Amino acid sequence: MTVDVSSPTTGDGEDTRLAGGQGRFGRAFLRLRRNPLALAAFGYLVIVGLAAALAPVITPYDYAEPAGPPLAPPSGDHWLGTDGLGRDVFTRLVYAGRVSLQISLSVVALAVLISVPLGLLAGYRGGRVDYVMMRICDAFASFPALILMLAVAGILGPEPRNTVIALLVVVLPGLVRIIRGQARAVRAETFVEASRSIGTPDWWIMARRVLPSVASPVIVQATVLLGTAILAEAGLSYLGLGTRLPKPSWGNMLREAYDTTLFSEPLLAVFPGVAIALTVLAFNTLGDGLRDAFGIANDGPKGRSQRRGITTVKVADRPPAPARAASPGPGAAAAASTPDSRDLLRVEGLRVEFDSGRGPVTVLEDLDLTIRQGEVLGLVGESGCGKSVTALAINRLLPSPPGQITAGRILLDGVDLLGLSLRQMRRVRGREISMIFQDPMTSLDPAFTVGHHLVEAQRNHASVDRATARRRAIELLDLVGIPAAARRMGQFPHELSGGMRQRVMIAAALANNPRLLIADEPTTALDVTVQAQILELLRSLQQDLGMAMLFVTHDLGVIADIADRVVVMYAGQVVEEAGVHDLFARPRHPYTRGLLRAMPSRLTPPGERLAIIPGTVPLPQAFPSGCRFASRCDHATADCARQPVPLLVGADGARVRCLLADPSADANGVAAAPLAGQPRLPGGEPFQPRAPRLTEEVR
């Protein structure tokens, strides 16, 4: 089952594939360099660290001895003034930083040293070891950390070593748990199983496969923990259980100021307070920056978020809705010339761009297609060709950012959907145009019952009362072949099988008798026997209800089963369009023919090599300007790569985007050689695989 792994719905996963061979730390460093906030935090921490390390060099005073008159205001001699005993505040602040940093660095270093092996062991091994360790961590987690820390520090006595132990007791369980969780996640990855299947010893896998994978989260966590340790040490010292006077720490300086001069000289309390807050803030900010740089967190769409729930349209000069004025491209010109009263939905010159973080990338270009009333239009192509983007764009469901529609029109009854507001669009969605999706498990809200979904689908569009909506919902469930419909109403999605869930999705889509159903790979996640049931169901519903369907899939077999007309997409463009029988009997585009030949069929002799299409689909960032298939095409000439190839329209309405093809020809020229299920061309064998071509000349 092909999953659209590389479909450009997220801008980010793509550009890493292009980035040259640097390791993850190199990439993370580059990304961190573009994060001014994290850089500022890092700079501040370097300064604090240097000041702490070089304390005796940068300040002439002693932290414990009076250096001037008490409570002197800031001056050239005493940058931050003096405290109640005449000690230089700046000096004490610097030395206090030294104490804080020393303690937190020791705590975090020890915590990492102890928790990494423990966490790896618990996470990788699982079983009893894991169970016991996790119960101990649970127990620690239910203690109020501060009390535990105070108790340990109080009982052991205020020594720096004991402060470290007290902090360690508090931070260790959490860190072990995090590392264990990461290790467990990595262990579930196939590459760890692959190493085990090779026969690699466990210790080697833990050291070389699991450890590097947990390294980045550990680095992030350690950075944040440094801040936590600073906070905790300050708290202990503030309560008199950490660093003891006269040795300064930010916590006990604050306590001293609070006890003595809070109301007369509040500044003396402010300095250590600010020092603590800034340092912790810096560690947290750096931690967040690292998390982003390592790509661990989903920090939301990059760039300013637009309105939720509708794709942004930025068309330079969009003509007023009903008018059919200047056509956006050569293909559209051809298509627009044959309007038809049976046309339900017309997409003209559609262009979709994704913001990749390094400027916009065009993933869909000059796309035209027409869906007539009551017909099934198949939209087929490999992952990354833009077929799902097309399906989502029609209902304006692509998230913005990163997606954006930058050209074209989508006409439903002559109304351009690209001109509608969210409020107007809502009256189209689920009523005129319904959708079902690839993954029926995640497409139903796990927190709501089946009945809720079906009732909601009706009440979004009509003010029906709950009882009526419930009755209709049960009818719908019955319609899509769900037995014991009334009982299913109260069930939750996870209580249903995959096939049942997809039936529920279909029922919800049909609730308002839509004129068009967009089915985006609706059977890809299902088993073949269940797929057969769902296809059968969709076909009969489509015929009974007379609705049109846009059926998106990568599977030519499914297309052969259900489509009336087929549009083939490649690399963000339509490359061919024809009636279903015509397409399979006489594929005109070399890509379509390549696909058909690459599939083993009943007629392929076993053991025979399959015909192949060399190379791989280009990424949207690297779409060639000429024919996008030229580099993989056996017939390509120098002309093909020179300039964009227009979509040519034949007399029968078939379209093909190939310089060598004559769209109206039957058995003429390269592109029109009949295929008709024959594995090989009669006579010459232009598509015979040649071993050397297997290497990627494309890349």
Add this chain to the structure above:
Amino acid sequence: MNPVRTTIGTAQPATGTDTAAATATPAAAAPAARLVNVVKEYRLRRSSLFGRREVLQAVGGVSLTIARGETLGLVGESGSGKSTVARLLMRLVEPTAGTIEICGTDVTNLRGRALRQVRRNAQMVFQDPYSSLDPLSPLKESIGEPLRIHRRMGRRARADRVGELLAQVNLRQQYGDRYPNELSGGQLQRAATARALAAGPELLVLDEPVSALDVSTQAQVINLLQDLQEELGVAYLFIAHDLSVVRHISHQIAVMYLGRIVEIGPADQVYERPAHPYTAALLSAVPVPDPVRQRSQTKIPLRGDIPSPTQPPAGCRFHTRCPFAMEICREQDPPPYRTPAGVTTYCHLHEHGPRLAGAPVTALRPAEAPAHVGGKAAGKGDDAA
């Protein structure tokens, strides 16, 4: 018709001199792998404090043999236990019962070092090419891992061998320095194949190796696998849900349903003359990329979904979905039936009811099927649970 088929049971020269080292080679003629009555059960967590501890039987007594240099295709839907069979064979999961042999060595109870030694004879390629290679290591490091573990090769020797392996799977040499996220799915799957071949195995376990790939890249990998088998004489356990791909590459096909093999035999027989209704249904459910044939083909409709493996139906496990189910199917587990063409199937239809006696199930007309099929209910679902 295929020259390789004549070599069943005979010794293969294998890849080189290294096989002798790992095992005592009890018999060079031993099959590449053999499973005898292998069972795998998982004990599930109690549903409540006083609830019954449920047992999930992922594999319920599977026996099969993979001859040297041959391909056994293993077909089934999700929950059929086909991936568990692969993992059992690789000893990635512990069998509950049964015997597992690899190249004649009983590996059922091997552990630790001895097990790792044997593993070099059987290597695996996984379904998802994007996650089966360590994203943090360059390809050459991943491909070289078996060489390091099993051959203790030095850096220089390893680099040379990795170069050869890359060439063998038609990847350019520079790719050794690339990271997995810089390659396409098809390229990654070839790299994973190179890694599996590195230790010079007798058997490759291929768990849905092309399912995650696009059609155009799928063909590249399938051709490569066939080339490699011819060149190296390595045997395959090829797992897939796509019957046409399995038929194309396999010598033998085994069809699994709910943890059991329902039919096993020569590929063309199973594919052309299915002796088990499930095989026939599966075959008719796979859409063919030919509108004329796809729309005219008689389909054998199955009701509902696969039942839960925690509560497999009594009798024949398929009876809840079988369009031809009879009374006996609900009560008795069908015994193996060997057809004249050499196919072993587990179905009462051959000795009871219509008494097919080895004839293909497709000979039965829908009319002969019990009444509960047909009409608009053809696509009607029915949860067996």
Add this chain to the structure above:
Amino acid sequence: MAMVPLALIVSFAVFILMALVPGDPARAIAGPEATPEAITAVREEYHLDKPLIVQYGYWLRDAGTLDLGTSRASGEPVVDEMAERWPVTAGLVAASAVVAMVVGVPLGVLAGIRPGRALDNSSRLLAGIGMAVPNFVAAIVLIVLLGVQTRVLPIRGYVPFTQSPVDWAYHMVLPAVTLGLTLAAIMIRQLRAAMIDTLDSNFVRAAWARGGSPRRVIGQHALKNASMPALTVFGFSIAALLGGTVIIEQIFSLPGLGPFVLSAIIGRDVPVVQAVTLLFVLTQMVVALLIDLAYGWLNPKVRVAQ
């Protein structure tokens, strides 16, 4: 049910605290001037001559009958003094939790709906500050600004809720805000991240595709799913709030358990430390249980598994 072993481990850990105290506990109880006979008597009375595990058994039995020993400082039964001080601490924790919810939930949700907008940036700034500023620093800043400079809010003192809810609330504002600030920051971050993830999910897309309004899609589907992880974090944070009362009650001179346990820690008054810790731990566990129940309502998958 899983709580029983946890409670045992925790109570043993609490008990063990005593064993960590350096020196002879019997001598400490009997006082510095006690005769060797008196010390032996104390040792027998408190079962200090028995193995540790036996001592734990005695302690557990006594704890079961709400006998948590007597304070070594005051000689009073620990339970009596705790009963008096507990309402203060519980009230403070509840008030802080409310502050955290009132501030954290709307900001986190709105920030997650429109990341990159002004509201998002300011909530993130607030969250950053809330995570970085220790509550005692925040308390001191607020005392100086609101209590001393402008005198709008009282900076010390306590009025029982039963006496005057309004005065209670008035005196609770500053302590609750300072204590709740960190949790509010955590809630903002959690909810923001959860909203972003959930709004990306397939079922939200499907809800838009059915023609759902923002109120229904965001307010119903996204919010309910996003609140699950936030709720978990909220439950875990109750322990942190309880711990935080030690400092906050000390600063604002509230007669709760904080100052009581703090002086006990400094004075190594073990029975008091044990008793208060046990109370805090049990409170945390009860809250966790309530959260679990709420989780079952939010997430039907969990409900079935239970």
